[in-house]
Amino acid sequence: MGKSVLVLCCEGFEEIEALTVVDVLRRAGVTVTLCSVEGRELMKGSHNIYVKSDKLFGEAEKEGRGYDAVVLPGGLPNAYTLRDSSDVVACVKKFAEDGKLVCAICAAPCVLERAGLLSGRKATSYPGMVKKESCGAYLEDKVVRDGKIITSRGPGTALPFSYEILRALGLESDADKLEKNMIYKV
């Protein structure tokens, strides 16, 4: 069975972070749902790029039904809106409880912090976006994976973040191939 991944966006999502994940995962045959949390089909990014969502956030998304992973891009106010949505925090907690992958980049690890998922874990974020004491260990690596939690730092780390998500989904050889085919590693 193919893998299925949910990407949650609100207004002000960071375009490189959100769309690099969608691009890379779809290249590996993953079904990616770019999901609009605020009820508008056309979503405005933090650099005024408008992107059409595939779906609006609903019950299936809140409960994680049919998805193997959830991905939260950064960008403001996107990351704060995600953090302050009780439905999104419930969704992220449900993914974690069900043993599914939870991934956040740049400002978005603050959503995982709010959900209590960084406690006792290695994690990273955009500098200053989560309290170091919220994590088991705060690292400055481009991408940090601790069990089913993957965090990363910013637009400049969106590609290695996406390849790590593929690896955590069991698609290691696709990740290796794409790193070369996309001229990330030459």
Added chain:
Amino acid sequence: MGKSVLVLCCEGFEEIEALTVVDVLRRAGVTVTLCSVEGRELMKGSHNIYVKSDKLFGEAEKEGRGYDAVVLPGGLPNAYTLRDSSDVVACVKKFAEDGKLVCAICAAPCVLERAGLLSGRKATSYPGMVKKESCGAYLEDKVVRDGKIITSRGPGTALPFSYEILRALGLESDADKLEKNMIYKV
């Protein structure tokens, strides 16, 4: 006076390549026009991401009026459609004749090849996308700048390509700052 850059897209544009340029240049205060060549406001990328264009290709774009640079993202069929459009090839030639910057990444250097702009120049592209004998010297660097022509290799080189465009526009200090702030160079 602020700088103004034209990005040309057709169906099948590579999302990372097109939107990384828009994102990075707008962060530096450049006015970026994401321009749809095929007459549709909503443009479909090569990984089924739909992005709203700012403008449709018209006379001002063909003549380069008001723009300091033109940027061509890769992705297929986008790059071939751009190459096979006499209006786009005329536009690219006009930018070059006027001493403006002409930039292409991944498959899109084939448009510059068609316009005769690689002759006698150092250039690069996605492997196999231009004939080596069309260039003065074909290089395998991530980004190659020769005078007012900038070429690059693929989605994995979209960030350094974008920073090089900023530098060629005279925005060196913005490029330096963004490389750090976007966690590209740490």
